[in-house]
Amino acid sequence: MGFKDHFSRQSAQYSRYRPAYPPRLIEFVATQAPRRHVAVDCATGNGQAAVALAGHFDAVLAVDGSSSQLSRARPHPRVHYAAAFAERLPLRDRSVDLVVAAQAAHWFDFERFHAECRRVLAPDGIVAVWTYEKFRVNDAVDAVIDDFYVDVVGRDWPPERRYVEQGYRTLPFPWRELPAPVFALETDWELGQVMGYLATWSSVQRYQERTGEDPLPALEPRLAALWPRSVALRLHWPVHLRIGRA
Numbered sequence: 001m002g003f004k005d006h007f008s009r010q011s012a013q014y015s016r017y018r019p020a021y022p023p024r025l026i027e028f029v030a031t032q033a034p035r036r037h038v039a040v041d042c043a044t045g046n047g048q049a050a051v052a053l054a055g056h057f058d059a060v061l062a063v064d065g066s067s068s069q070l071s072r073a074r075p076h077p078r079v080h081y082a083a084a085f086a087e088r089l090p091l092r093d094r095s096v097d098l099v100v101a102a103q104a105a106h107w108f109d110f111e112r113f114h115a116e117c118r119r120v121l122a123p124d125g126i127v128a129v130w131t132y133e134k135f136r137v138n139d140a141v142d143a144v145i146d147d148f149y150v151d152v153v154g155r156d157w158p159p160e161r162r163y164v165e166q167g168y169r170t171l172p173f174p175w176r177e178l179p180a181p182v183f184a185l186e187t188d189w190e191l192g193q194v195m196g197y198l199a200t201w202s203s204v205q206r207y208q209e210r211t212g213e214d215p216l217p218a219l220e221p222r223l224a225a226l227w228p229r230s231v232a233l234r235l236h237w238p239v240h241l242r243i244g245r246a
Contacts, residue, residue: 016196017193017196017197017200018046018200019185019235020048020185020187021049021130021185022183022185022186023052024181025130025183026049026052026053026055027056028180028181029053029098029126029128030053030056030098031056032098032126032128032243032245033097033126034097034122034123034124034125035097035122036058036097037058037059038060038061038096038097038098039053039056039059039061039097039099039100040060040061040062040063040089040096040100041060041061041100041101041102042063042089042099042100042105042108042113043063043064043086043101043102043104043105043107043108044063044064044081045066045102045103045104046074047062047074047076047079047081048102049062049102050074050076050079050081051074051076051079053098053100054079057078057097057098059079059080060078060080061079061080061089061090061091061096062079062080062082063081063082063084063085063086063089064083065083065084065085067083086104086105086108086116087109087112087113087116088112088116089116089119089120091120092120093119093120094120094121094122094123096121097122097126098125098127098128099117099125099126099127099128100127100129101113101128101129101130103130103132104129105168105171106131106160106163106164106171107160110171110172111172114127114175121246124245124246125245125246126243126245126246127175127243127244127245127246128241128242128243129168129171129173129242130183130240131168131239131240132185132237132238132239132240133167133237133238133240134146134149135235135236135237136235136236136237137233137235138233140226141223144219144222144223148198148215148219149203152215152218153203153215154203156203156204156207156210157202157203157206158203158206161203167238167240168240168241168242169240173242175244175245175246176244176246177243178245180242180243182238183239183241184236184237185239186234187234188232188233189233190231190233191220191224194235195220195223199216204216
């Protein structure tokens with residue numbers, strides 16, 4: 001089985017620059033599970049969500065189709081990493097309490113993913129998927145980022161990106177949906193960290209493949225004019241969670 005691999009090439013940057021998920025989000029998702037025995041993190045990347053969930057579960061299985069991503073995954077005694085796909089999990093029927101996909105569900109084969117969740121979830125088990133949008137800083141920085149997002153790399157976003165832009169509202173989700181609080185991801189970053197994060201965008205990789213050029217060197221001075229040197233500004237990402245019970 002193949003998968004849409006937009007991140008193996010930049011796995012080093014992904015491991016270093018992807019922001020951590022809010023502890024309140026992880027805690028809320030964990031508390032909805034009927035038991036705290038086993039959780040599964042699908043398309044785990046470098047294991048951010050898996051390691052966070054390990055603080056709430058006896059064991060976490062973290063799967064990804066990218067060996068490059070898994071080679072950089074964060075070790076944790078309660079997290080087991082495996083090369084596998086969200087649509088074909090190496091698990092027994094009715095053996096897990098929670099299945100999550102963090103910033104990843106829009107890449108899946110929805111029908112096969114949800115069927116696999118139904119197979120592996122124990123009674124009353126939980127499915128949770130979440131995504132975050134573009135970061136926001138201030139009006140001036142946001143305008144530059146929006147221009148880059150639309151006018152520079154806009155044609156290079158994979159079509160699945162629309163689910164993120166729509167806050168996962170249109171993502172197929174055939175579960176008994178539960179109400180969820182509003183969450184936000186916030187970090188204080190210097191410009192170098194922001195440039196490292198932008199290098200993880202799938203659209204930047206596809207732009208490079210299409211043109212043979214890196215679009216980021218032209219962007220950096222535009223942001224530098226608005227970002228004081230060696231100063232960390234507050235970045236705010238709105239997070240959209242959908243959570244439901246089997």
